[in-house]
Amino acid sequence: MSKNIQKLTLHPDRLFSSDDKVIEVARKLYEKVKDLPIISPHGHTDPSWFADNNNFENAADLLIRPDHYVFRMLYSQGISLESLGIPQHGEKGDLAGSRQVDPQSIWQIFADNYHLFAGTPSGYWLDATFSNVFGFTDKLCNENATEYYNEINKQLATPEFKPHALMDRFNIELIATTEGALDQLPHHRKLKDSAFAKRVITSFRPDDVVDASREDFKQNVAKLAELTGEDTSDWHGYLAAIRQRRAYFKEHGRATATDHGHPTALTANLNEQQCQALLDKALAGTATETEQELFRGQLLTELAGMSIEDGLVMQIHPGAHRNHNQGLFERYGRDKGADIPSQTEYVNALKPLLAKYGNDPRLDIILFTLDETTYSRELAPLAGHYPSLKLGPAWWFHDSPAGMLRFRQQTTETAGFYNTVGFNDDTRAFLSIPARHDVARRVDCRYLAELVTNHQITLGEAHTLAYELTYGLVKQAYKL
Template identity: 45%
Template sequence: MSSSQGRDPDRLLPTDPAERAIARELYARVAAHPIISPHGHVPVDLLVADEPFRDAAELFVSKDHYVTRLLHASGADLAPLLAPLDEADRRRAWRTLAENWHRFAGTASGYWIDEELTQVLGLDTPLTGESADLLFDAIAEKLAQPQFRPRALFRQFGIEFLATTDDPLDDLAGHDALAASGLGGRVAPTFRPDKYLDPDAVGFGDAVHALLHQTAHETTFGGYLAALESRRAYFIQRGAVSTDHGVEEPLTVDLEPSEAESLFQSVIAGRADAAGRRIFRAHMLFQMARMSVDDGLVMTVHAGVFRNHSTPTLATHGADTGHDIPVPTSFTRGLQPLLERFGLERDFHLVLFTVDETAFSRELAPLAGFYPSVYVGAPWWFLDAPDAMARFRSAVTETAGFYRTSGFIDDTRAFLSIPARHDTARRADAGFLARLVAQGRVTLAAAERIADDLVGAIPREVFKL
């Protein structure tokens, strides 16, 4: 993508002149490297249908919970932001963002939107209440052009690998269609079984019965495990490389088969108390690791988020509408049963993500610095921002180095933000490496190799690409 006027080419790089010069060189090495995106939420149907994006509201407001949550905190009503009914409503949603744009100064989402407007869409007009309608129309004109349809942008962004997030019972027909379409880069499904493993998930019982029915397995714990294994095999046949587990508590428990059978029957019948449901979740996380050892899927755990913190918002607008909040998270004791059994398995890859920054240096780096199976996941969700990325490197590197981390993941539904987010990580890492070079802690040659590997060899190794 060609740079648009008005953006500082040294943005996010260090301000110290010596470090900035080194960072420029390191960033230039990787700026145009292909994007590897092994965890995200872009729906495969977006690329299969290849329909033009509708307008600015769809791109930057209604599908972006980073945006809607801060607008809501600033007094805006969520309903017209999340589900605008017609063009007039969508224009008003965009205008709401424009009129509150000053509130996004210094935020990661504000930076990404600036990048998308200038670097992807080539628009330099500052976003304000006065310019909202002008920009809404200018964006619509851009989106009507063939080069701004999803597949064209996929190629323009230089995406080599993109993972979606998929329900275990999805037939993955969209992935089959895309694989035959000649897209260029690889798009793979990701096995996300949370609602089939957590008795407290909405619709858990119905989900388990649907799983057993579709796979023709009996309502026993053994049948339940076999059903999950068969669906994992189905995903692998269609190119999946990983599973994803969104848990509040990274707890694992190894139960005897008879205990597991009894607990399963109690859970599926709705008789298990809160303690029993917690143990069941923990045992199923353990079982997911066992299955990954058997079938080779990389296991990613995104832990430590209190989902749907606002009950009124959940009732009115549903889940995934911006009211998930991080909680303190501990891994060492909770994962010990899992790591005791599987942690030394050489082909087992366990990638641990957190939004509790205190866990990086206290637990995750030490775990990844010993267990060959464990990798520290990149800054995620509330932490995928420049300063947090620098804190992550400082917290992890002295114990685990660079090569026990996952490589960047963008974790996004906002398709146009993918290159902005990866570019942010490349600039932040270039700045961190430049400081190490300037301080004489690593050589320039070593930093150059690390910069290359952070966007290529490392994510390929971790996700077995």
């Protein structure tokens, strides 16, 4: 049986292409950036990890159940979410509420199907984590699943695997979490006077109070009123309340950025009367889909104005069709791997915002996309012109070796390198963070090496650029 077990090795030249000339240059570039500290300016780790510094529980809870990249693939091949212990709606929302399923049996299913991840970034991140973080030397498979499970759990229980220790081991200089507008930031406040205060910051994500299509919108806006003492049924009061929360996030969470996960990139520039009317309808629950969209669009413009005032960098992540699988959504709720990208338009959508604020030197907007067709057609030309626009890295489904390469190949010639902002891991999978940043560094070095060997840039320029793409640009773009 054990002849089926394959060795797990991470080749030192992995992702550098197969071309020896490219590899040689990529190696030189990578050598200089591989040990630079990790800056993670956008992601979804749980701030309580850093505030409480408790050990993680077990392999399945840490690596499978919260990772929709992983369970979406298993689900696509006919493995039920029940068997993976994914809690259903009505069950307690947190994972701990759904302990009917033995974590070890979840792990076994995962191991039995590990071949599904061949050639995917998840497979790559997992292998790198197993090798680099836990020291495994055999690839995970059905035969060694138990061994893997026990070994991971054993290590997770040690002091070396507490979050603070891992922050140091992973060389994470800074990590930003993301919290909703109503969050009181207890974990970030707890960190306030600790050595980790500077290293763990939040980002302000107000989708819950600006997206009137949410079931809980009205409640959220009511809560916003409570928290701020503003009359949020009044357009001015509503904006003032949001302003207060931004200030709160800056003060108590050390936020330097906001984040906006809208279905589209639409922006609007309406007059006060129109805004009040939309707010009224949104709160009354009578807004049509188009009006909800317009309301979100107006808010993007308002939030850009606030960014000019308070200096928070604005991240726009449009284009996900959330919860596409209706049956699954009804049974399991949000974030169950059923978010599907859809075609996204930027040129007309952003025009109202840009017409109002696009030339203001105080404004910094970082644009993301799930629609790769916009790289060369819309995003690079926009970022290559407007001083307020920069391009975020390849996002989500495109946060992958080939995806990152396409990002550079399709944006660099028009936007250059200096209108981009380095890498985001955008993850809740804490243990995979080093692997993810390592992929980005390797792919960038490979891309630069190709330009060098094709005689498009010099090796000297490539060294400077490798540093900027890894460390320089992200600190500058996120004002860190």
